[in-house]
Amino acid sequence: MNELERLTPQQFELFQEFIYSRCGIKIDLSKITLVSNRIRRRLQPSNCEDFDAYYRFIRSKAGKSELVEFFNAITTNETSFFRTASNFAWLKNEYLPQLLREKSEGKRSPVLRIWSAACSSGEEPYSIAMCLSEEARIVREWDVQIVGTDISETSLGRAREAVYTERTMQELDSNRISKHFSEESSNQYRLRPAIARMVSFSNHNLMEPFPAKPFDCIWIRNVLIYFDRVSKAKVIENLVQSLVSGGYLVVGPSEGIYDMLGMLQKRNTFLYQKQ
Template sequence: MGLPRLNSQQFDRFHDFIYKKSGIHIDKNKITLLSNRIRRRVNAGGYDDFDDYYRVLTSTAGADELAGFLDAITTNETYFFRTQKQFDWLASDWLSEQIARHRAGERKRQLRIWSAGCSNGSEPYSIAICLAENLFRLRDWSLEVVGTDISAEMLNMARKGSFNARAIEEVPEQQQRRYFHPPTENNQRQVRDSIKKLVKFQQHNLMVPLAESSFDCIFIRNVLIYFDRESKQKVVDNLLNALAFGGYLVVGPSEGIYEMLGGLERVSPLIYKKVTATSRTRPTTETRGRNS
């Protein structure tokens, strides 16, 4: 007989543990979803029940299980060029502005973009395709897309760069031929090395600062839906600290962080520009050096 659903006390224990480790807040109405995901970990590990699994997970011996547990409770469905208008803006208006700033002597030939909560890699690879489509305008520029996620399993999938037809259905046919290998027998499409080399992946919890130089643009989309206000504020502080003065923050419609974006100016729906240099600001491209 299979395990029943989590009872209220068990749900509260797991809820508090998940919140402590990731900042993700799971509503009580998600008890069935959480039960199903934890049940798979219980069965896979041969634990007696939810309580046995919780005891091991929260013990010193459960450190190795933590990554798999967080993988199990993280929602990861995404696809290429989700919210197409934002990628159109990146490839046109945003790139044109950065090139104009370089010509005016205001920045180096260097672009760094962060995909925060990148899941299976479709978002950072979409960003990389936008850059690749503009290489004729970005000759001799240093280009880097950083994709981070809390899930080691998702990052492994992202590094492989293999996607099914559904994930790339928004990619124009010409770009599919240019940036993906032909379909395999099981209809998977592999990202070409020309795109992979523009992206690096690393595991990261958004609740802590990212140990990287400042970014010219940060994407945070469809990630914070399960975070409560306190956790969202902490994530936003970390994002703004990582965003260069004059940089852009691209958000999803479900983030619920709009009132937290002090120092940013709304330039279009879901796109904000950092116009105030606060004490949290890291050294920007301008202060690190002029044209190379």
């Protein structure tokens, strides 16, 4: 095998430790081919002749700008609209009625802040926006602030562009597709501005505190599976700090953090509340 076809175990370990130190993601040796392929694509744009030269480059001062592209290549994951339908059923059928009831009773102001953490290319926060847009009183009377963050600028670029293929839209019914999307070409759909405007995006590393006002609800799904327990604990600490008292944390089914959320009140298998 050509030496540039795949990282050696020793080279993989160097990149593995570097990725972990920067963003808390522990990549298993079983992913060596995937990681090799993604790094190889960055060699020519970086003027690096091999993996060793690229490793030295991204660790150098001169390679600081390449780090964005490196993490884009390593961390990009696939997602879809309305993934795990039960989470959105809770949002639409339980959480929004609760908010409206609390407002009518004078227990809260009509401001709602939701953070979609590690949002990839935007399908999750846009799904949240669709749910909120379908509740007329929320649209008319509330200041809704939905924030999507990710460590990958490439993913955030796709989120801001808001153009999607049918593959990510399989959980959308025909009514939502016709209402919220315009077909641009075969298998290309653009999200309508009314929904796109409801979400703002920014770059953020989950291992760092998020410098923003606290949120009423935070979604963290299908990402912590890639973190080890030490990193998960740090991410959870940062997320809980960003929740208001009484705020909700929505977690994915495979995060592996259920025994690490003792500081929150468990409401169901995916929902935890800060007291």
